[in-house]
Amino acid sequence: MEQLLNIGKVVKRSGVAASTLHYYETRGLIQSVRSPGNQRRYHRDVLRRVALIKVAQNLGVSLSEIEQAFKQLPEGRIAKQRDWQNLAKVWQLQLDQRISQLTQLRGQLSHCIGCGCLSVEDCPLRNPADQLATKGSGAQLLDGGMSVTS
Ligand code: FES
Known part of the structure; x- marks a missing residue:
């Protein structure tokens, strides 16, 4: 069974602030699930997604363009x-x-x-x-x- 990451681990490993992760989530760029205590938990592939967002932004790709591109990624399985x-x-x-x-x-x-x-x-x-x-x-x-x- 996959071990989910809490937001602190995602922040530490991605180098992205928690508020930014929340923003990405509201835009549908990343997803989380809720723990029994109603805290955000992330699948490990979120790290790849966040890294890709940062790389794309460095290339001048806008968040809207990233959003469109991510819609092509499969749902229900890791890209x-x-x-x-x-x-x-x-x-x-x-x-x-x-x-x-x-x-x-x-x-x-x-x-x-x-x-x-x-x-x-x-x-x-x-x-x-x-x-x-x-x-x-x-x-x-x-x-x-x-x-x-x-
Ligand atoms: S042609 Fe004169 S400023 Fe552009």
Whole structure:
């Protein structure tokens, strides 16, 4: 029979505060069961989940994205190496996309250094990929609900 961990052991072994564990639990990222004394008890795989959350956050993956990814993990059994590898593949793709976006942004920033105009028409940082042009002609910022005060 598996020995369950109390919250103090999970805190010590994961390096994550109890309040953070509670937060993860409210978001459904980890689960606990209750002891006869109504205290939280955790299966050992919670340590892997917490470690993965921290690694993913270090990679820039948001808690919402982690939440979505964890929904793909099996319920009722401990996640296996293959399950974790599948998560890693999804996050690798997301990371590749972010790197691509950041590389593009860095190039645009180089263009803007020394300029400072922040023009809606000309500045790629102010209006990335000319998003306003896709909304049609006219004063898109004003039509979009921005108020003008005098
Ligand atoms: S600040 Fe002038 S083009 Fe971006």
